[in-house]
Amino acid sequence: MLKRLIAVFAAAIVVIAAAGAWWATRVPASPFDRASQASPGATEAPEATVARGAYVARQADCVACHTTEGGASFAGGLAMGTPIGAIYTTNITPDRETGIGSYSLAEFDNAVRRGVARDGHRLYPAMPYPSYAKMTDEDVQALYGYFMKRVTPVRQENRASDIPWPLNMRWPLAFWNIPFYDGHPYVADTSRSAQWNRGAYLVQGAGHCGSCHTPRGLAMQERALDQGSAAYLSGALLDGWYAPSLRNDPNTGLGRWSESEIVSYLRTGRNVHGVVFGSMLEAFNNSTQHLSEEDLGAMAHYLKSLPGDPERDGKPWSYQAAPARTGSPSNGEKIYAARCAYCHGVDGRGRGQWISPLAGASSVLSKENASTINITLNGSGRVVQAGTPDSYRMPPLRQLLSDGEIADVLTYVRGAWGNGAPAVTPEDVAKLRRTTNPSSDEVIILQMR
Amino acid sequence: MNSLASTDLGPHDLSETPINLSRRGFLGASFGAFVLGVALPAGPARAQAGAGPAIDPGTRVPAFLEIRPDGSVLLQSPFIEGGQGIFTAMAQIVGEEMDADPSRFSVVAAPPGPDYLVVNGKLRITGGSMSVRTSYERMRRLGAIARRMLLQAAADRLGVPLADLRTEPGKVVHIASGRELAYGELAPAAMTLSVPTDVPLKSPADFRWIGKSVPRLDVADKSTGRATYSIDVAVDGMLLAAVQHAPRLGCEPAALLNEAQVGAMRGVHSVHRLPGAVAVVADRWWRARKAVEALQVEWKEADPFVQRPFPVMPADFSSAALKDKLIASHGKALDAEVVGDVGGAMGKAAKVVEAVYDAPFIAHAQLEPPAATARFNADGTLDLWVPNQAPEIFQRNAAKLAGLEPEQVRVHSPMLGGFFGRHFYYEASLAFPQAMQLAKAVGRPVKLIWSREEEFLRDTLRPMGVVRFKAGLDARGKPVALEAEVPGEGPRFRVNKVPLDKPDPTAVEGIAEKPYAIPNRRISQIPVPYPVMIGFWRSVGHSMNGFLYETFFDEMADAGQQDPFALRLELLAGNARLTALLKSVADLSGGWRRGPYTAADGSRRARGIAMASPFGSEVATIAEVSVSKNTIVLHDIWVAIDPGHVVNPAIVEAQVRSAVGNGLSTALLEEVVYEHGRPKARNYDQYPILPPDRMPPVHVRIIESGAPMGGVGEPGVPGVPPAVANALSTLLGRRIRSLPLSKAPLTASAS
Amino acid sequence: MELRINGMTHQIDVEPETPLLWVIREELGMTGTKYGCGLAQCGACTVMIDGRVARSCVTPVESVAGAEVTTIEAVETDPVGRKVVAAWIDNQVPQCGYCQSGQVMAAVALLKENPSPGESEITEAMVNLCRCATYNAIHAAVRQVAKA
Ligand code: FES
Numbered sequence A: 001m002l003k004r005l006i007a008v009f010a011a012a013i014v015v016i017a018a019a020g021a022w023w024a025t026r027v028p029a030s031p032f033d034r035a036s037q038a039s040p041g042a043t044e045a046p047e048a049t050v051a052r053g054a055y056v057a058r059q060a061d062c063v064a065c066h067t068t069e070g071g072a073s074f075a076g077g078l079a080m081g082t083p084i085g086a087i088y089t090t091n092i093t094p095d096r097e098t099g100i101g102s103y104s105l106a107e108f109d110n111a112v113r114r115g116v117a118r119d120g121h122r123l124y125p126a127m128p129y130p131s132y133a134k135m136t137d138e139d140v141q142a143l144y145g146y147f148m149k150r151v152t153p154v155r156q157e158n159r160a161s162d163i164p165w166p167l168n169m170r171w172p173l174a175f176w177n178i179p180f181y182d183g184h185p186y187v188a189d190t191s192r193s194a195q196w197n198r199g200a201y202l203v204q205g206a207g208h209c210g211s212c213h214t215p216r217g218l219a220m221q222e223r224a225l226d227q228g229s230a231a232y233l234s235g236a237l238l239d240g241w242y243a244p245s246l247r248n249d250p251n252t253g254l255g256r257w258s259e260s261e262i263v264s265y266l267r268t269g270r271n272v273h274g275v276v277f278g279s280m281l282e283a284f285n286n287s288t289q290h291l292s293e294e295d296l297g298a299m300a301h302y303l304k305s306l307p308g309d310p311e312r313d314g315k316p317w318s319y320q321a322a323p324a325r326t327g328s329p330s331n332g333e334k335i336y337a338a339r340c341a342y343c344h345g346v347d348g349r350g351r352g353q354w355i356s357p358l359a360g361a362s363s364v365l366s367k368e369n370a371s372t373i374n375i376t377l378n379g380s381g382r383v384v385q386a387g388t389p390d391s392y393r394m395p396p397l398r399q400l401l402s403d404g405e406i407a408d409v410l411t412y413v414r415g416a417w418g419n420g421a422p423a424v425t426p427e428d429v430a431k432l433r434r435t436t437n438p439s440s441d442e443v444i445i446l447q448m449r
Numbered sequence B: 001m002n003s004l005a006s007t008d009l010g011p012h013d014l015s016e017t018p019i020n021l022s023r024r025g026f027l028g029a030s031f032g033a034f035v036l037g038v039a040l041p042a043g044p045a046r047a048q049a050g051a052g053p054a055i056d057p058g059t060r061v062p063a064f065l066e067i068r069p070d071g072s073v074l075l076q077s078p079f080i081e082g083g084q085g086i087f088t089a090m091a092q093i094v095g096e097e098m099d100a101d102p103s104r105f106s107v108v109a110a111p112p113g114p115d116y117l118v119v120n121g122k123l124r125i126t127g128g129s130m131s132v133r134t135s136y137e138r139m140r141r142l143g144a145i146a147r148r149m150l151l152q153a154a155a156d157r158l159g160v161p162l163a164d165l166r167t168e169p170g171k172v173v174h175i176a177s178g179r180e181l182a183y184g185e186l187a188p189a190a191m192t193l194s195v196p197t198d199v200p201l202k203s204p205a206d207f208r209w210i211g212k213s214v215p216r217l218d219v220a221d222k223s224t225g226r227a228t229y230s231i232d233v234a235v236d237g238m239l240l241a242a243v244q245h246a247p248r249l250g251c252e253p254a255a256l257l258n259e260a261q262v263g264a265m266r267g268v269h270s271v272h273r274l275p276g277a278v279a280v281v282a283d284r285w286w287r288a289r290k291a292v293e294a295l296q297v298e299w300k301e302a303d304p305f306v307q308r309p310f311p312v313m314p315a316d317f318s319s320a321a322l323k324d325k326l327i328a329s330h331g332k333a334l335d336a337e338v339v340g341d342v343g344g345a346m347g348k349a350a351k352v353v354e355a356v357y358d359a360p361f362i363a364h365a366q367l368e369p370p371a372a373t374a375r376f377n378a379d380g381t382l383d384l385w386v387p388n389q390a391p392e393i394f395q396r397n398a399a400k401l402a403g404l405e406p407e408q409v410r411v412h413s414p415m416l417g418g419f420f421g422r423h424f425y426y427e428a429s430l431a432f433p434q435a436m437q438l439a440k441a442v443g444r445p446v447k448l449i450w451s452r453e454e455e456f457l458r459d460t461l462r463p464m465g466v467v468r469f470k471a472g473l474d475a476r477g478k479p480v481a482l483e484a485e486v487p488g489e490g491p492r493f494r495v496n497k498v499p500l501d502k503p504d505p506t507a508v509e510g511i512a513e514k515p516y517a518i519p520n521r522r523i524s525q526i527p528v529p530y531p532v533m534i535g536f537w538r539s540v541g542h543s544m545n546g547f548l549y550e551t552f553f554d555e556m557a558d559a560g561q562q563d564p565f566a567l568r569l570e571l572l573a574g575n576a577r578l579t580a581l582l583k584s585v586a587d588l589s590g591g592w593r594r595g596p597y598t599a600a601d602g603s604r605r606a607r608g609i610a611m612a613s614p615f616g617s618e619v620a621t622i623a624e625v626s627v628s629k630n631t632i633v634l635h636d637i638w639v640a641i642d643p644g645h646v647v648n649p650a651i652v653e654a655q656v657r658s659a660v661g662n663g664l665s666t667a668l669l670e671e672v673v674y675e676h677g678r679p680k681a682r683n684y685d686q687y688p689i690l691p692p693d694r695m696p697p698v699h700v701r702i703i704e705s706g707a708p709m710g711g712v713g714e715p716g717v718p719g720v721p722p723a724v725a726n727a728l729s730t731l732l733g734r735r736i737r738s739l740p741l742s743k744a745p746l747t748a749s750a751s
Numbered sequence C: 001m002e003l004r005i006n007g008m009t010h011q012i013d014v015e016p017e018t019p020l021l022w023v024i025r026e027e028l029g030m031t032g033t034k035y036g037c038g039l040a041q042c043g044a045c046t047v048m049i050d051g052r053v054a055r056s057c058v059t060p061v062e063s064v065a066g067a068e069v070t071t072i073e074a075v076e077t078d079p080v081g082r083k084v085v086a087a088w089i090d091n092q093v094p095q096c097g098y099c100q101s102g103q104v105m106a107a108v109a110l111l112k113e114n115p116s117p118g119e120s121e122i123t124e125a126m127v128n129l130c131r132c133a134t135y136n137a138i139h140a141a142v143r144q145v146a147k148a
């Protein structure tokens, strides 16, 4: 999920502005250059291709960023905050004037896989084209067919970003691509199984899992785009949430999850280890639950092949019952009893797959405390599985608990049941309180139409 | 659907709505001659011209009392019990004159009917803190009539003159022989007798139960889960329903994107469109609720050409913008109170103080979410179980909606799980019309429950309050002129659909007609309509106006370097009742001290005082506060209340504590915030109400000054927010002019 | 599944995530346990599970398989429960009463675990909301049982 992805390129822009503009503004070549010169938009895509395209759109979760709550599907307009001003997602309905209706397949491909719009301007990499670049020609073609044939055209002008000149110039982004963009479709590793390769393709490509879960470098680039680096999917802080490691780390990653547990998490939004929340909730609501059992199995299989890092992850967690207490409970424990234990249990074990355990939860164990603070302040949106909203939601506690109380209770939670994660300070809470909002308690379903 | 789908519930008939929720008009009401002697008709009757002799409410004993063979009494109460103790008070009042122990009573809410229009003999509502004070003599007389009928039956049985008999609790005694006849044996004969006209009432000196803290009759059931509320109603063959309301009032359901999928969910009976809502009917409420939440609805904007009995909520409405608009509004001012020459006095004043105060929209947040059960019967009648504060009004509107005569609608009024003004007849905030439509559509009884979230979306709110104050002080710092402009709307005119061409008393009460002797005053309202459903909230206009006025009073006192307590005393000089009250609350609190001072535990504390005159009672309140860990801490609240006379001191005290809790909750925490036409909070997580650990000990002193009886359910509210805000302002050295106080930065200022 | 409530075993057929509250109210027809918020915010739905305080609106019924659930309907079958009810009556606690089943159950759970809680222990345990603000009386009633 890339909502409100921080897209900071300001510094880089100034440095590289002097470089040659021709290279930076040229339109790259697409394998479809010849194929669709004739009649942009008027695709002859057969029904099967369109259906496949819809499925690819689910994999890529296009709807989540290109649709606003209550807005028309894919008409864009979602604000993404950056430190230099908000940018707004664009209209990708096949409307000829305001959307992508006049895009040829090659132009569409350039936008999706190369980050270059029809008029040649560069897209901010909030659009995860470095990941989408791994998609196959067939998938891109199918996606094009879907957008052109199935999506309802909507007239809605794109909104200019709030980023001021000269920082709003786009052509320098081309130089960002040199080190950070590889541009090749996924190449199968023949030493691995077909299932592994399918999983890798989805995770690295359309699924763009790394956008949230891979740490970023100084230029905001993902530090790795595949399993070649141990940084890949090793957990990252983004937009007030800490997306945990998806590697085999027992504490902060998927080390304790079986493949089938990963699959049920992606398909139902929950398993005994936890329930989707934060940005993952949106990825689940709009994307992962719509993928086939086979594809989810492949993704789980691939993820389970990524080794953990014991040094980063620490001694594997095991449940420790609270020792018999001497003296009165800490303030944090009292708050836990009054505010948290009714759902998450005095023992921190949650309620089956319905209410997340806090004992041993990766978001609780990780050194980064953003997710625990954020969900305590702001609660969780509604998990909607197969059209049915969840029975239980995490309420925002920002009005009920002070910064100090949240720090106390989270310090307790991070220390109890063998969790052993560092304490939370009131200042950490205050900072996130200022920069975040409570999540909506409405059932929000973005339609793909 | 059928004709029930119409949203036209018709305009309000003003004759049966709360006429005047403030004290004016209720005092000194006379109880005219009784016209008696009609036989009780078989079914509910209507007092209609030409339909036989008019029924004099509160006189026909069989409509109220059933005395069982064991001597226990079933009383049909004209008022609905919702925690205020009215069932117990009615049993005390009737039992007193009837000479029957109130503890032998069981009390239920009476069905609609002309017998029960006992509020000043004219109407029936449970609200406005009116129940006891407007029906006291009439209900006593009912008890006295019953006693006389029992005596007469005994006289007939024994063949002795009435004068030879007397009563003791639950029985008639033949004075000479000492022979006793229990009420239980006499009742069958007594109830057939004609109703006597000339029964005397007891002298208060002889009261056995009135004025005593008789234990409440509903406490045992409520402590063991046996009390049943609308949400608990079960009837044979019923289905359960849940709704999803349009996000903004006025929007209507257009497409249902997944109707077939939802219709196939487990337990789902059917999916429905309702005015401004969609509904699912199922075998269980939980399934209905899950299904209705799953419904993906496209809402269409309100058709601007359709007339509605409620406002349309614009998509860009925000409460913050409304507040700004009110502060800046300068329309035509309607004078509510003009005394002396404010302009002249202001011109000559040595000092002029000006300030704007505001209080937010507030939700009722009663703990029982609305629920209603509707059952259409084979004989064409309709049974409705619905939380309400006005059965006849609900009956009439239900009948209109169903195309029935009012007599064909039986309104059952279960115990209310809190009301505070929530359960009047508010267009678009009612579950029962929806339940009726669904019951009609599925051909079975339907119980509809609103989820907490739907309730927060459709509650009628206490209106936002903004006042522009201006005071002129003389050279000694004493106020000589006060001007208050109240932009906005009050609930009475809104709910009763009165044109806003004169001031709405519920907008200005608590600001106009204050007892302080400020020689020149002008209080006016500038009508500004709100696009929000507004309604009555516990103590109505007083609940925010108490804060708005009584905190400005302290600001005015400070500007003239007057102690706020001393200034109040001075401006009440000559008013013996209020002077005594003010001194009494100071005495209760151990003597007036404003602070700030350091308490024994080392905390810095301050106290604030406020007065209010709501619903015929007089109240003075003192609060003591400190600030700890950036949180306002209440240490004690002292309240002196003078309701004139009381029926049950324990109930009065409990009501005052409860009202103080509500007032404190609004002072500290509560605020309904609208953004983009929607309330931000849909449950208690984002609309916190007072939790137990923030409730201080509340000390109550009841003063029976002998003045005409006032209300007790609501008057405890309005003094609390200003007492707390005044204390906090003293503590911080900075005036706080806006509620809730949780928004105020709590650092002390040097000034 | 099998459900143990107030010492009786019931066979019920519901979705496993159904809140215990609605199973109690709708499948078993026991309406003493109330719905106030459905979000663990108010406590109107308080019951005991294996003797400990619990909020039934956020308890998936599946999670109480094999446990002993006690609702307000059984409060007077328990000696502590009887004392609590008596104290509630002595102190005339309820107003509208809607929250009181939950308040009583919370008090019973507290007093069963800790027969003589101190002031602050009472405050920490009695956290259910009461819109009628009967908090002074609740505190007094619990204190009365604690001292007895
Ligand atoms: S209904 Fe369960 S806590 Fe409110």
Ligand code: FES
Binding pocket: B083, B367, B417, B418, C094, C095, C096, C097, C098, C099, C100, C129, C130, C131, C132, C133, C134
């Ligand atoms: S008694 Fe009414 S909510 Fe507690």
